[in-house]
Amino acid sequence: MTGYSDVLDSKVPDGPIADKWTNHKFNMKLVNPSNKRKFEVIVVGTGLAGASAAATMGELGYKVKAFTFHDSPRRAHSIAAQGGINAAKNYQNDGDSVHRLFYDTVKGGDYRSREANVHRLAEVSVNIIDQAAAQGVPFAREYGGLLANRSFGGAQVSRTFYARGQTGQQLLLGAYSALMRQVNLGGVDLYNRQEMLELVVKDGQACGIVCRDVITGEISSHSAHAVVLATGGYGNVYYLSTNAMMCNTTATWRAHRKGAMFANPCYTQIHPTCIPSSDPFQSKLTLMSESLRNDGRIWVPDSFDESRAASDIPESDRDYYLERKYPAFGNLVPRDVASRNAKTVVDAGKGVGPLKNGVYLDFAEAIARDGEDTVRAKYGNLFDMYERITGENPYKQPMRIYPATHYTMGGLWVDYHLMTTVPGCYAIGEANFSDHGANRLGASALMQGLADGYFVLPYTIGDYLSTSLGHDPVGNDDPVFKDAIADVTDRTNRWLSINGTKSVDHYHRELGKLVWDYIGMERNKNGLEKAISEITSLEEEFHKNVRVLGSADTLNQSLEKAGRVSDFFELAKLKARDALVREESAGGHFREEHQTEEGEAKRDDENFAHVTAWDWNDEATPQTEHREQLTFENVALTQRSYK
Amino acid sequence: MHLTLKVWRQEPGQNGMFQTYEAPGISEDMSFLEMLDVVNERLIEEGTAPIVFESDCREGICGTCDLMIDGQAHGPEKATATCQLHMRKYNDGDHITIEPWRAASFPVIRDLAVDRSALDAIQEAGGYISAPTGSASDANLTPVPKDAADSAMDAAACIGCGACVAACPNSAAQLFTSAKVMHLNLLPQGQAERWKRTEAMVETMEEYFGSCTNHGECHEACPKEISLDFIALMNKDYVKSKIKNRKLSGQK
Numbered sequence: 001m002t003g004y005s006d007v008l009d010s011k012v013p014d015g016p017i018a019d020k021w022t023n024h025k026f027n028m029k030l031v032n033p034s035n036k037r038k039f040e041v042i043v044v045g046t047g048l049a050g051a052s053a054a055a056t057m058g059e060l061g062y063k064v065k066a067f068t069f070h071d072s073p074r075r076a077h078s079i080a081a082q083g084g085i086n087a088a089k090n091y092q093n094d095g096d097s098v099h100r101l102f103y104d105t106v107k108g109g110d111y112r113s114r115e116a117n118v119h120r121l122a123e124v125s126v127n128i129i130d131q132a133a134a135q136g137v138p139f140a141r142e143y144g145g146l147l148a149n150r151s152f153g154g155a156q157v158s159r160t161f162y163a164r165g166q167t168g169q170q171l172l173l174g175a176y177s178a179l180m181r182q183v184n185l186g187g188v189d190l191y192n193r194q195e196m197l198e199l200v201v202k203d204g205q206a207c208g209i210v211c212r213d214v215i216t217g218e219i220s221s222h223s224a225h226a227v228v229l230a231t232g233g234y235g236n237v238y239y240l241s242t243n244a245m246m247c248n249t250t251a252t253w254r255a256h257r258k259g260a261m262f263a264n265p266c267y268t269q270i271h272p273t274c275i276p277s278s279d280p281f282q283s284k285l286t287l288m289s290e291s292l293r294n295d296g297r298i299w300v301p302d303s304f305d306e307s308r309a310a311s312d313i314p315e316s317d318r319d320y321y322l323e324r325k326y327p328a329f330g331n332l333v334p335r336d337v338a339s340r341n342a343k344t345v346v347d348a349g350k351g352v353g354p355l356k357n358g359v360y361l362d363f364a365e366a367i368a369r370d371g372e373d374t375v376r377a378k379y380g381n382l383f384d385m386y387e388r389i390t391g392e393n394p395y396k397q398p399m400r401i402y403p404a405t406h407y408t409m410g411g412l413w414v415d416y417h418l419m420t421t422v423p424g425c426y427a428i429g430e431a432n433f434s435d436h437g438a439n440r441l442g443a444s445a446l447m448q449g450l451a452d453g454y455f456v457l458p459y460t461i462g463d464y465l466s467t468s469l470g471h472d473p474v475g476n477d478d479p480v481f482k483d484a485i486a487d488v489t490d491r492t493n494r495w496l497s498i499n500g501t502k503s504v505d506h507y508h509r510e511l512g513k514l515v516w517d518y519i520g521m522e523r524n525k526n527g528l529e530k531a532i533s534e535i536t537s538l539e540e541e542f543h544k545n546v547r548v549l550g551s552a553d554t555l556n557q558s559l560e561k562a563g564r565v566s567d568f569f570e571l572a573k574l575k576a577r578d579a580l581v582r583e584e585s586a587g588g589h590f591r592e593e594h595q596t597e598e599g600e601a602k603r604d605d606e607n608f609a610h611v612t613a614w615d616w617n618d619e620a621t622p623q624t625e626h627r628e629q630l631t632f633e634n635v636a637l638t639q640r641s642y643k
Numbered sequence: 644m645h646l647t648l649k650v651w652r653q654e655p656g657q658n659g660m661f662q663t664y665e666a667p668g669i670s671e672d673m674s675f676l677e678m679l680d681v682v683n684e685r686l687i688e689e690g691t692a693p694i695v696f697e698s699d700c701r702e703g704i705c706g707t708c709d710l711m712i713d714g715q716a717h718g719p720e721k722a723t724a725t726c727q728l729h730m731r732k733y734n735d736g737d738h739i740t741i742e743p744w745r746a747a748s749f750p751v752i753r754d755l756a757v758d759r760s761a762l763d764a765i766q767e768a769g770g771y772i773s774a775p776t777g778s779a780s781d782a783n784l785t786p787v788p789k790d791a792a793d794s795a796m797d798a799a800a801c802i803g804c805g806a807c808v809a810a811c812p813n814s815a816a817q818l819f820t821s822a823k824v825m826h827l828n829l830l831p832q833g834q835a836e837r838w839k840r841t842e843a844m845v846e847t848m849e850e851y852f853g854s855c856t857n858h859g860e861c862h863e864a865c866p867k868e869i870s871l872d873f874i875a876l877m878n879k880d881y882v883k884s885k886i887k888n889r890k891l892s893g894q895k
């Protein structure tokens with residue numbers, strides 16, 4: 001496994017970082033307007049990245065087919081993002097700039113992202129706000145009618161634009177409306193309730209997909225000149241996460257099995273402020289906005305067997321552990337640091353709540369200082385949501401919080417054009433790995449999804465399409481499509497024939513426990529090796545003993561889930577292997593063996609300043625490791641310190 | 644707690660009927676949908692096909708979940724989508740009736756899942772501002788008065804779940820449509836297409852849904868408490884659109 005970088009060509013253009021994208025846009029080949037209608041492009045997924053890409057390419061004149069497994073494009077999980085979207089507008093005159101956003105993002109990612117991609121992201125961030133405002137996204141405004149900003153973790157400037165606590169919803173409705181406009185104009189054909197189950201490749205190039213209609217069970221193929229995957233992250237490999245119930249890795253995993261390398265699967269963001277689970281049948285976890293840490297103080301009782309109510313525990317018996325350990329940043333340390341510290345105190349037996357699985361986030365001081373009305377004005381909707389879920393009133397007693405999986409920084413490896421290692425197959429948004437390194441900053445996911453979809457992919461895809469001018473897409477009657485349909489049909493029917501004893505959810509839950517315990521907030525060599533062997537045996541049992549009832553020719557939710565969980569099993573094994581070979585700690589990847597004396601993440605820039613990308617072999621042979629060396633010419637690598 | 648559920652089961656293309664299921668051992672901390680998850684796991688173990696119901700984010704924002712619980716869209720808790728309803732609202736021994744959304748324009752797919760694509764047809768008819776990517780000027784060139792932005796946001800909070808239609812005795816979609824229309828009509832950016840949009844969306848709505856007779860059940864059922872005022876505003880714009888759009892045609 002030497003000579004890692006030979007196969008991976010990032011195609012980052014030459015020249016100074018600030019000029020790369022501008023020059024590259026000029027150098028790329030164009031498709032003339034009358035030729036665009038000759039090209040067909042498939043977009044899978046209609047979240048921020050997918051909807052914005054499909055709408056924009058439709059506007060340009062390409063023949064776009066957009067696929068979603070939801071009943072409507074607007075259901076995609078982008079809709080649940082709360083906090084905001086970053087952009088280097090510098091409307092606050094506080095010293096923000098494209099370079100500063102670039103710098104903060106590279107640093108926040110613990111120096112494991114590709115500089116040129118991040119700089120481009122920062123450059124186009126300003127266009128996103130203009131675009132969204134023009135579409136009618138009701139961003140928060142000052143009384144003079146100009147846009148308002150708030151500040152977010154990991155930045156010292158105010159650059160986050162927001163629409164109450166529903167920024168993701170509003171941006172998605174904007175992208176969705178642009179998409180529906182194209183559907184109305186005929187620029188985009190929309191396929192609802194279609195789940196992509198295979199990427200089809202001919203002569204090494206992506207040429208289409210196979211989908212299952214989740215209502216009728218019909219399996220069909222669709223061909224195109226290029227396929228764009230905008231299908232989100234793999235956070236549900238943990239079973240419990242803040243992701244929506246249906247989020248899954250199947251589209252990206254199927255592409256991986258067809259030759260698209262999977263990069264950095266060990267990088268997962270664990271968000272520190274979620275509501276702890278309350279019983280074994282918990283189906284998902286709910287995020288409470290990070291903004292709560294601005295006014296809430298985090299603490300646990302000093303004693304292990306504390307049984308008093310929070311309000312009865314005197315100050316002298318409390319440990320405000322973040323304030324104690326990080327006097328400079330206190331409760332506002334970055335997400336990975338806050339999460340890991342919560343785990344440490346809970347593991348030590350100081351957890352709070354009926355299951356002793358949380359820490360307190362206390363607003364008593366803020367309420368005493370600013371009054372309950374002020375606190376309600378800032379966080380009222382979050383407090384209400386908390387009370388609805390837990391039945392506890394956070395104005396009277398502290399919230400209980402605990403970290404939960406929230407976002408995955410890893411994903412399909414893409415070059416500067418956002419193309420995977422399968423020519424003609426692109427990955428955008430959370431589905432790719434490119435911009436957040438080992439840790440994503442708050443309010444950057446919305447930015448990246450829309451940057452890719454509105455302003456990057458529609459340019460770069462032309463460079464690829466222009467080379468196939470005059471060629472029709474591979475026909476739907478080609479053997480590659482027939483074979484792919486047969487494969488998908490076999491796979492689907494197999495689940496129904498197993499007739500075992502346990503439900504799909506049972507296995508998903510068990511898998512999630514293993515992934516959380518061994519590949520969660522802290523990892524070590526023994527645990528990871530154990531994870532691989534235990535996941536493998538659970539996977540074998542799953543294939544022998546899962547029970548999927550009903551038939552394949554109708555709406556069958558267990559059947560849908562079986563395929564997704566099966567792909568999660570394979571991904572989980574790769575995630576463990578990736579965590580095992582990354583013998584350092586960086587961002588969301590914390591190896592116990594690699595920490596400073598104070599217990600902080602210790603990077604190894606000499607040996608691990610690279611992207612790990614895994615190449616599929618076959619069922620019997622584990623993936624082969626490749627590396628893309630990361631070079632930092634514009635940002636100096638430093639140890640992150642928040643003390 | 645121990646509950647008794649009366650659940651609507653319906654195979655595609657066939658008539659449906661209620662089935663009764665016992666649900667013992669339900670924790671009050673569970674959400675309503677987690678309670679159904681538990682019932683489904685037990686059904687699978689017994690070899691019975693699980694109850695089909697739809698949900699996704701389970702945070703009350705995606706608008707996928709859609710249950711009629713004891714005759715109320717999204718159940719008994721005000722301003723709460725089904726997925727955010729928790730079992731502590733119920734008592735041991737309760738009987739709960741669970742049905743799909745009831746509206747001719749939302750045909751049942753299976754059990755509790757319905758087809759709400761008619762709502763997308765309304766959106767497609769004009770629920771957008773034509774601003775192709777790249778054509779926008781600097782966002783601060785167009786100040787939006789804070790009140791206008793806030794009102795637009797109040798309308799835009801609609802999650803498109805269809806509870807308004809399900810709760811309405813006429814199966815009207817005025818609350819949904821008015822939220823979508825007024826979100827854009829209230830903003831300076833939405834003025835150029837205001838009359839065309841209103842006319843197209845209202846008339847598409849009427850192709851699919853019943854008429855509004857001001858019952859107000861929609862607002863009562865709405866998990867985002869969208870105001871009835873938007874219906875009044877939309878009606879006003881619709882009347883105006885008939886004059887304004889005709890004037891435009893007269894110029895041809």
